[in-house]
Amino acid sequence: MKITVSAIKADIGGIGGHTRPSDKLVQTVKDFVLKNGKGMLIDSYIGYTGDDIHIVMTHTLGIDNKEIHKLAWDAFTEGTKIAKEQGLYGAGQDLLKDSFSGNVKGMGPGVAEIEMEERPSEVFCVFAADKTEPGAYNFPLWRMFVDARSNTGLIINEELAEGVIFRIMDVMSGKIADLKLWNDKPELEAALMYPGRYVVHSVLTHQHEQIVSSSTDRLHNIAGTYVGKDDPIAIVRTQKNFPATEEAGSAFNDPHIVAGNTRGSHHMPFMPVSLNSAASLNYSIPMVSCLLFSMHNGKLTGPHDGFGTADWEYQRRLASERAMMMRVQGFIHPATLVPEELEYNKGYEARMAKLNEKFK
Secondary structure (H helix, E strand, O other): OEEEEEEEEEEOOEOOOOOOOOHHHHHHHHHHHHHHOOOOOOEEEEEEEOOEEEEEEEEOOOOOOHHHHHHHHHHHHHHHHHHHHOOOEOOOOOOOOOOOOOOOOOOOOEEEEEEEEOOOOEEEEEEEEEOEOHHHHHHHHHHHHOOOOOOOHHHHOHHHHOOOEEEEEEOOOOOEEEEEOOOOHHHHHHHHOOOOOEEEEEEEOOOOOEEEEEOOOOHHHHHOOOOOOOOOEEEEEOOOOOOOHHHHHHOOOOOOEEEEOHHHOEEEEOEEEOOOOOOOOOOOOOEEEEEEEEEEOOEEEEEEEOOOOOOHHHHHHHHHHHHHHHHOOOOOOOOEOOHHHHOOOHHHHHHHHHHHHHOO
16 A cells, blocks of 8 residues: 655744744644645644745555645644634744645645555654745755765665656756655756755655655745745655665755745754754744654554754754854845845845946
């Protein structure tokens, strides 16, 4: 029997700004999924990273299933009612369409899904991010599947040593390219070096068994203006012929620089945080949490807090130090994004329009 894991997230309101959802908001989404998912879902988990709520669901209906996506959409819509009642900031922010059209992709929420033949011990991570864009996962996924310095399994595990297929999306055109290791390594790295344009959609074995699924939607491509960062979510299967769980997790140490931060307009380090952490008021540092699950017959055990152990405190300190080093540069690039990314911000557009009038 094939099992599908669906992870769908959305920002539908935060306390006092882009911080975290209220307890009542989270509980409303949870209650809605539990009540309306009966007979459809095998299991589910609801949590948050920053102000983004994620719904992790297991079922047998396959990917892109209308009923599953509608369940998530309706749960977020129900939660938005609470957010509006409580006056939460950005209530319903990621719900960019007025009504459900059959699939939440292209409607605002982020989606990662994998349909799999469940292994006897099926284990996977869900990486849930806030205050950044889908390309934030480019470097960690490169470390997992390409960089033997980060993952010794690429040398000593026969399956990993064969290489994988990176499915890369050009988020401007929506086109997909399958890049096979090891022949396409230079082209893969040429794509990954610009995470604002080319992002990892999925990773597969050479036998086309899926290991990774990652959300790829850019909100400004949907809305036509800046409405918040995309806050991606990804599923990564681990152990046996896939990266070990610690190989997947450690790809997020030594925090790298990503796009996002306050007003989505800066470059800042990607801080690994514990489950259900609020976004920082210290410039709203981009953040990622790691939910570890075991699964049998679609039933979930977990999540375990992958970034919750004491050693990750050191990584958080590194991220904090790098954040201050970057922000002390103020508005001067590379502290801020390139104009092509800022142009979706109406305020930046207005400044540039006035500036251009002064050039003679």
